[in-house]
Amino acid sequence: MFVKLLFAISFCFVICDAEDLSFPQLSDTELNLHKKSSIGYGVFLRHKKDLTEHFSNALSSVLTVTESLNSNGPAVGVLNCNESSDVICEDKEEKLLLFKDGEVVNSVDLDYISTPEDAEFLIVTLLNEDLMLNVTKSEDLHELVQTAAKNKKNIILAISNPGELLHQALLNAALESNGEPIFAYTMDFENPFFTADNGRIKNINGELWVIMCSLAHGEKCPYGQYKATITSNTVPALLRHMQQDSFATIINDNATLNNEIESGLDTGKDIVILTAGKGKLERALKISESLCSINFPFSKCLVVDGQTVQTPVATSEGRIYMSFKTQPDIEQEIMVGYLGSESFGEVEQHYERLNEHRLIYERSLKYRFPLSEERPPSKRKAISLTEINETNEPIVADDEESRFNEPVYVQEIQDDAVMHAVHTNKALKDLYLFDFKSYSRLTDVTYEKVITGSDFAVILFTHEFNPKALAALATFIEIHRTYAGNSPLHRVECFDWPDVCQKAEVTTYPRMFFYRSGNDRTPHEYKGIWMQSEIEAAIRRYSLAWPMVVQKESDLDKISATSEPIVCGIAFTEQGEKVFREAAQVIGGDYQVLLIKKSAVSSIKPMLNNRQWDGKSDLIAVNINTKFLPYKKTFSTVEDVKQIVAKALEKNWVELSVINFQKLMAAPEPLVIQYIDKSAVSRDQLELRQQLEKIANSEKFYGKILFTWMDSTPNTAGNYALHMHSGGEWEGAPIAFFNKKGSVNFKSVTDTKEDITSWLNSCLEGKEKISYKLRNEEWKGRLPGYDLLQIMKDEGTYPVFQPSKVTEEEQEKPKPTGGRFHGGKPTIHAAPAVVTNKPHTEL
């Protein structure tokens, strides 16, 4: 609904008769008065004596929305230019002019006012668009943020187009807000400022971001993406929350903590508590601000100073402990435990998983209590953090019903992303555990058949207790489905067939082996990354002959072009063919290999284009996508072949990706990473790229630096890395010198004519200022788990060391007590049982 505008001057529509339509006819004096309205005034310019159809329609539409505009809406009048001497009548088109504070703020072609909705929207929007700042480029935003940070004013930024629901809702909010916070919007926003920290923007349009400059640290403001659906109710709530200026409250005493929890829960909020150990208060505050700026108004964040509040957690650990509470009626108490890396992304993951858990929980409650019925009142009061931590016990079930409300223990919350992903994927679990039809699962018998047969086969070894194995199966099955009924892919589940896995000496999972067609059944293990494209390429290589032989020209037609390298051996001599065939056995797993016989050389000779080659010697050339790489050479040994291939494929300028990062990181040389936003490559980036490629291919830094680039398109890993390495600020073409010893030198190249080599040298010499220091992550365990020995001590079941002096013989010897033989009333009975563990006194 539209917000109703106040009218500066009390003005009722004066309905006049004009061709069956009544409008306020304005005199020039009246016009001058209304122009100065601080709220707005609309003037229809009428030039023609007779009303045209579109003028009539426009007037009619405005008339229809009179009700909603009402006395508080913008005033509209008709100026008859045939009678007026005002300057605005110099414009000879019939249109609607919108005035505000004496200025024309917009003019509307009457064709756009074809419906009452159009009329209402245009009038209100155009009169008030200055309330929503239009941010068109990132510099504008930075400037806005800086100003806001200085003035401690918050910003609400919508990525929206005028007219959209979100835009309208915020505009209405802006009308009511009295300038606090600042409202802004952008229609085409690409600033990675918003994407870098978490990398999860997918649908840009329609998003709402809150930038909490009231909590600014210097010129930087905590910010977050507002996730809830925007409604007429949520916007005011959002504003109220922002105005409270408190996404994080620091708690210094137990009483305040309990009060805050109670009041938060009473208002229906989730409570996120971050208990900060020594030296961690500031970090906890930042996490808290970030988290709650995203998740408000549904969450309340409390930062507990572990140094002053009596909580056993975190204080001695120097770490941050996170716990989570939901509304009392849900009675859910979840503790998360110590944060590991304390990166915001990780905390957010925690939060999302907890929410996910809570939603499941809520569903189960709904099942138990139909919505039409009122839920029974809670029998369990919210428990304080202190209580939880002191006992290390969750809330104790106090009735039968609460058995359903089994609290989730912090130690039992899944924080392994892979484990979580595979075990919450029902389809995958079904496929993994129960599907015996859709793909080949080998048994001890069929395994033997496959490995002793002669057909090409791929065998994946998995184990149901290994999440990576489950994840691998997901990829494996996708590839399997690409075969039409005759898939060479098989799987052995090692929990079902441990004997098979033992025979194959498989003790880690997943592992995959290729059995090439033919009599040689040596298994070749797959060593690449578990990505579908990589596995598919490997399967293809192993399925082919090593080498494939091209006898005649027409054989070449059977070989399809591929982006994977094809190593071609052009064999003129018998010795050359022999050597190449041997080499093919060595390199066949890595490259497709083609033996081109003398008889077929003529067909490829023009493509080779090698002046150094006499056309008669044995030659190695590598082909990619039907083109031969420049480097080709004659050979005489297997080692020659390997070296020629390596040299031909040597790339001095490579994309850093999930496929090769391990290899690149393992190399001793530092990396140079150019960040290239592939979705919007700038001229600077292109020029820098050309320069870097040139440097990479020169001898200048050979063996000293590995030159790479990463795609920094928003929502990519490269974007995240760029943000981290740059500190969130760059311009032009960004580039990083990644020193594997622990630091990064970042540079924004704005002048691409600048020779980058001097900067590289400076980085190599360690003279450049470090822009990012690699975190010294120790990767310790994230939670202590259950200390069962301590629990035993607490409950009195810890062993008491009282070694018995009673020997076995003494225990066993019956002691006569008199009496006769009666059932259950023995004359002779054994001594009272004394427990001993020492039948042996030596080992």
Next chain:
Amino acid sequence: YKEYCVIGAGPGGLQMAYFLENAARDYIVFEKGYGAGTFYLKYPIHRLLISINKRNTGKTNKEFNFRHDWNSLVSHDESLQMTKYSEDFFPPADTLVQYLNDFATKLNLKIQYNSTIHDVMKREDKLFQMWDQHDNTYTCKYVIMATGIAKPKEPQFQGHEYVDGYEDLSVNRSDFEKQSVLILGRGNAAHETAQHIMGNTNVIHMMSRSTTRLAWATHYVGDLRALNNGILDTYQLKSLDGLFEGDVNELIVTKSPLDGRLYILHDNKTLTSPGQDKLPKVDNDATREGYDRIIRCIGFEFDFEIFHPSMNVKRAGLRRTAKYPKISFSYESIGVKGLYYAGTNTHSLDHRKSAGGFIHGYRYTVRTLHRILEWRNHGVQWPAVKFNNPQDLMTHMTKRINEASDIYQMFSVLCEVIIFDENKYSSTYLEAYPCALVSRIQKITGHPVPGPMIVINLEYGKNFSGPGKDPFKRGRAAYSASVAHRSNFLHPVYYYYEKQYTDKDYLNKPPKWGLPVPDRIHHTLEEFTTKFDAVRTHSLPLRRFLEDVLGVDLRNFFATECMLISLTTSTLPPGCQ
């Protein structure tokens, strides 16, 4: 001369022979019978084994299925499984004999039948010498006694000559028609006998030193099994049968000159059987009506007479374990170096605790002995699986506790041992290693112990097993990982030791504790299905425990996460390596 002389071709001897054969050792098995497993040609006399032969589990995992096959020996030949010999849940004893002979034949074990060995002795040159019934002499470097405990225990109480031994008992039920019978003993043989004849007898009384020990309460398969407990019914449901307690060794049995029946007397001073001139002091003695037959079913013992008197072979104890020879946890005689035991005669080590007295248990302890000998005598290290990171280790741990049969049957005797290197990262995994010898790993296995260790033991709850315990009580099962230490049913327990514990630590471990108190302990929550693979309840707490003791993040990461981590941190978690 042979390097190894195994005496006895019962299940224990055959199992030992299998391992020696596989390792291509110089060995011979002497068997007094004409074939393998001749003990089972006679026993149990009612010809039904009480070791279960569970052919179906719904699983294809052969190791897991072996958990429920109590009669088979370990071998690589899958045709040699009792589940393939009999469809009966409790198979006939004759089938076992057939099985054992097939085992010997199919696996080409070197057995010399019809050879009754006697006077085993150790010469000054430390070699063993022995003779057969034909006075052929044999010399061996090591002797492995696998003769079982086949000699009936015959206490020499007054009147013992009137008592029928189980070994000679008629299996013809009509022989017991209208008889009142007293059975001495309360083990499975005694109950099996009672079960067999109760349809013919007037009454059956049963006497033993201790109260009835029900296997389901004690979790010891040597105690009374449910299939033989009919007399408990007829006793408690007032059908004239009954049980009472008394020491057999102090028994006096007299035959009444008046009616020719048997009466048991309190002592020599008050002979009160019919025909005697005195009245009994007590007028309500349950035995006062006398018996037509008294049957001795008090078990068997190791036959020490096989040794030459010069041999210093001791009994394991004075009473309960006196029927076994005294041995160390490496199955070597305490007193005679080089003399080892295999099979049921090693049961003194786990008597009334685990399954070392039965095929499904000692098939593994025999393997343990073999492994010990392999390192001790031939320098072959104990088989081990090596792991380069704790993540792979965790999968293997989970796999083992979910499928391994050895540690399952020999719970609290055989443990899994994981030895870590100094940085707690890579590890050596020893499967089914004697829990009692963890303090001597390097000496026993050849594997050094450079860092901390985890010992995994399968355990019942500490107060869950024993005569008189109610294993069916409400609330018997722990329900949450946070109280997993209160688990009662068999479940894995992980003991973490910063340092290898000593012999003394082991010998002085607290009462009811299978291992010394560790630096940190973890229990996996019980599950009567014995499948410990629930992601949140079982796997996650185990990961937390490992993370805690090893000080490492054991989460898995997706490749993209790993790339980001490598670009922002100086080290990678194991999940990215």
